Amino acid sequence: MSGHPLLEIKDLYVQFNVYGGALKVLDGVNIEVHPGEKVGLVGETGAGKTTTMKAVLHVLPEPAAQITGGEILFDGQDILKMVPSQLKQIRGKGIAMIFQDPTLALNPVFTVGEQMSAVVQYSMEAGRNLTKREVRERSITTLKEVSLADPERLLGNYPIQLSGGMRQRICIAMALAARPKLLIADEPGTSLDVTIQDQVLRLLDELVEKRNTAIILITHSLGVVRERTDRVYVMYAGNIVENAPTTQLYSRSFHPYTQGLMAAVPKLTGGGVSDGIPGRMPAYLNPPQGCRFSPRCPRVMEICRGEKPMLREASPGHQVACFLYPRGNELEINTKWNVSSGG
């Protein structure tokens, strides 16, 4: 991509100070998002995806969480150096987030209208408070934008009275109300059936395209990422281990971890369920030296246990952090992962 990135996460280190030591979670994370780009972020549970995004939004739980290195540039400005008033501006109009669970994101004891009014008020130009009628009208337009029928009635409803798909769309509407430049969606639609999930994600695509909004999509569904993103970042134990244009990553991935992850996806065409990648993610209290994947890697070499591999270009636009590809531009090395055929 050409031009300046909208978001640039550079060598980000985050640790959580807990009883007994420091959990060194993020270990030099690098992510770039360009205006209008759709980026997928995938990786095992606990890899640090949400932590990375919380750092971007500046909502890590302090003082337990500590950013020990790196910078996060949004539109060229370092978020980590911002004062609260600048941050407020960024969180409202710059970056919006859709949270993992729509049932949690919406408060069950307030009506949709009550919850929306806060967002709508906030998203308007500062200076004056909107009248009740203006808030109502703005809320209705916002709901119409996400193709929700009968928005007038919806405003008086409680979340329990709505379907999961409707709740999810209300969350999207609220996130987009402020016209952000970047939308972060953490597992959107995972609790929806695939027909509604498809509808919600298509809608997100349309809105995002219309306004050239960039999006970071975090999900465990590798199928969704394949269909909906331009570029994918693969995260393992606090490191980005690979990133590539989506079509490239799915046709030809380099990192043994990415290959293991892909092999573990159950296929619609059958063939059984993979045993997954043997072993478990290392504890962050005492992460392994060198490559954090080395204890589980079937292709581990001497160097992997001592030195940390840096991200480097393996083919144009395709980066991998692995010593199997020392000079870049190398032939892909296929790691054979076991797939047992149960079922």
Added chain:
Amino acid sequence: MGAFLEAIDLKKYFVIGHEGTVHRTPVTVKAVDGVSFTLQQGETFGLVGESGSGKSTIAYTIIGMYQPTAGSLLFHDLDLFGKGKTRPLALRKQIQIVFQDPGSSLNPRQTIRQILELPLRLHRSSSDLLTEVVRLLELVDLPPAYLYKYPYMLSGGEKQIVAIARALATSPSLIILDEPTSALDVSVQGKIINLLLRLQRELDLSYLFITHDLSLMRNVASRVAIMYLGKVCEIAEMSEFFTHPQHPYTQMLLSSIPVVTEEEERAKPVKVISTGEIPSPVNVPPGCSFHMRCPRAMEICQRVDPAMVSLGEGHTVRCHLFEQSQ
């Protein structure tokens, strides 16, 4: 001999509030509204459907947490809600459940040993509880060192494995798996699923497997029922289901599955664009509950709720398209 487990016109309604100021009429959610199916011994029967379609409610009714509003549930021809309010212990131990959220179903203040001992105390007369607990851990491939760990020390996948071990403690014959891996990533999911498949072979277990993930379902279940708003719309053998889906909702569902390879892309039915809104379960429209989103809706669909029709060989579908052709 009848079926291993049979649901006959099962209904479960919840009253969630009242409407109106003078005449207070109850607001009812028809969570499960006339569901029938059978589960054979040793099989994995899949239950798929949109969030809120009533899958968990069926699960909770089978384990006895809810009393059905109407209909019956037979287990080995025995009515699970026959006489008496409480289910006999001998029957209760036969049916176990593994919940979706591995974290919240384990008591955070108890060690794994205590968690596993509890069902053993209730259901077994065995004197040597520790040996039993160690055997359970072995069964699910966890080393004895886990005896004295607390749930917070375990990963999400390991918590789910403990929940499976706990379900096995009473030597059940049926285990309900309510989205056992949907909170986990694919790699951890693979381990758990293969563990479940191995246990099924070794212990001759029957599974009622609830999930959103059709690609996963394809690889584990032998038959599948598709639910939509409290009702079943199609039941078929797994291969039949993927090669000859009949209900318009099923076709839409299959064509919307996000996949990771071109080969799978070609195996999907022609894309049916999904539109419209799933009605709120409080306001289910008359007629077929799918008619507002159905690309093949006819006039009758707005008025009359279709009945289940058989298409032969264990394949049934609830849709007017097929009623007419008979």
